[in-house]
Amino acid sequence: MITSKELREKWIKFYESKGHTNIGAVSLIGDGTTGVMFNVAGMQPLMPYLLGKKHPMGTRLCNVQGCVRTVDIDSVGDATHFTFFEMMGNWSLGDYFKKEKTAWSFELLTEVFGFDKEKICSTVFEGNNAAPRDEETASYLKELGIKEENIFYLDKSNNWWELEGTVGTPCGPDNEWFYPRHDNPCCDTCDVNCDCGRYVEIGNDVYMQYKKLEGGKYEELENKNVDTGFGLDRLLLFLNGLDDGYKTDLFAGAIAHLEKASGKQYGATENDTKAMRIIADHTRTAVMLIGDVNGITPSNTGAGYILRRLLRRAIRYCKNLGIPATEMCEVAKIFIEKIYDEAYPLLVEKEEYILDEITKEIKKFEVTLAGGMKEFDKIINGMQRKNEFMSLKDPAYVPETEISGKQAFRLYDTFGYPLELTIELANEKGLSVDEKGFNEAFKAHQELSKAQAQAAKGGLTERTEVTTNYHTATHILLAALRKVLNDETVMQKGSNITAERLRVDFNFPRPLTPEEIKGVEDEVNSVIASSIPVTCEEMSVEKARAEGAIGVFGDRYGELVKVYSIGTYSKEICGGPHASNTNELGVFKIQKEQSSSSGVRRIKAILTK
Helix, strand or coil: CCCCCHHHHHHHHHHCCCCCCCCCCCCCCCCCCCCEEEECCCCCHHHHHHHHCCCCCCCEEEEEEEECCCCCCHHCCCCCCCEEEEEEEEECCCCCCHHHHHHHHHHHHHHCCCCCCCEEEEEECCCCCCCCCCCHHHHHHHHCCCCCCEEEEEEEHEEEECCCCCCCCCEEEEEEEECCCCCCCCCCCCCCCCCCEEEEEEEEEEEEEEEECCHHEEEEEEEEEEEEEEEEEHHHHHHHCCCHHHHCHHHHHHHHHHHHCCCCCCCCCHHHHHHHHHHHHHHHHHHHHHHCCCCCCCCCCHHHHHHHHHHHHHHHHHEEEEEEECHHHHHHHHHHHHHHCCCHHHHHHHHHHHHHHHHHHHHHHHHHHHHHHHHHHHHHHHHHHHHHHHHHHHHCCCCCCCCCHHHHHHHHHHHCCCCCHHHHHHHHHEEECHHHHHHHHHHHHHHHHHHHHHHHCEEEEECCCCHHHHHHHHHHHHHHHHHHCCCCCCCCEEEEEECEEEEEEECCCCCCHHHHHHHHHHHHHHHHHHCEEEEEEEHHHHHHHCCCEECCCCCCCCCCEEEEECCCCCEEEEECCCCCHHHHHHEEEEEEEEEEECCCCEEEEEECC
């Protein structure tokens, strides 16, 4: 039986043997450049380089990239859906192309993973008026020994990749690899096109050889790229002959713990099995998001809202399973200490912080869950009484089956119930929710959230000498917090700078003591008084990180970033502007230290001459 750690190692070693550089994984949290909150595909962080930028680590790259997809959260609970998963990828940026890639994928599948070449199937692009049939890839597949009857030509919807709604971007056909689960066809024509589920896609190679033009036309690219993606979770399941993703080593420990804690057996009943899957999956994703290099905490907006939704759904299913929600922390420990300790060592460093954040959300939600359930039951009982009364009064009366948007918003606003939880509870009762009405009631809240997010993007509301000084002081403040609090995980979670004051949000689990506040204030003023020059250097993100620079906002600045250093005291990736010397700032005074949101503190401070 192959383990997840062995599979990651085999993938990287194989492509390193083919001259590729392991570029490692980037943050799960979207950097704002792609329009999504999370990285949802292995190639997503590489999009600038697939679009033409030169990658500082060369033209042959590989990695295993964590991804989070939450569009189908409600599907989690079956045997194959996960919110966090890993994509094993490799890329050629204008280097090798179809001949080499086809041969390497075939070699990997047959020689490394032991697939029978007689059973391997592959699909290629059948061609259309805009681009020709991909006979080149098909010919390479045949040369490798794949049976001609196992090569299928499919249309653009199946074997073509491009960015919809764009012009001037790379695109092209892809070659998908399939393998049968078993040797029992459902009919005489059972192949990769059959809906019986016998054939499983195990990976694909995208060949970006065209540029997309106006009017649905394409032209050949001078530099052609290869983008390969194989799902680790799916391949791990397949290599071990399983049909349930929660039986691989990724989840086996978590499921075993839930069985022991609940006294129930996985697979015995549909409800208990679903509960165990949801608790395991959502806890794993929460661990990854909180423990990420740009880790987030539960909140009511943006990515933090998704995290809160996952945790609260898991908490609810703990109750369904009959176990304390605190068992989620024990499940989290299994993922941190035994499953992802090598692949994601930062999780081990942040273990205490991760567990603390999960515990705080459990305590917070357990209070609101009880009150909210009473309110939900009151809504249902009221609806039932009305339906019974009206049916007696008017036999033609059509019973109400929808919880109003106003009621759903009250559950959210007063009791902390996400809309999705209300919908899920309603569906269990055979009811629906007026989502449009909820969104209308929620509109003011959304607008406020957007305004707050916009304010936090760059921090500065205007650029003057005063705000420039405040921006520089922010860098010193963050470094001072890490030093005084003896906590290197302290990171900026937002800022707002005006001509009157600075405001900085940072992750920390408790209020600062008066002594700590005074210590931070004195530390900042000591740095200011030391007359330290502020220098700037442009370099690659990789070099910046290697030199210990802190990248608060990930890689959003592109291939080259500006790194501002305040002597050896602070080194951060930042777009500026900054003072030229700390002695320009004046005297730093903290006016207020308070809570911003769960696990996030806020400091407001001023500079005086």
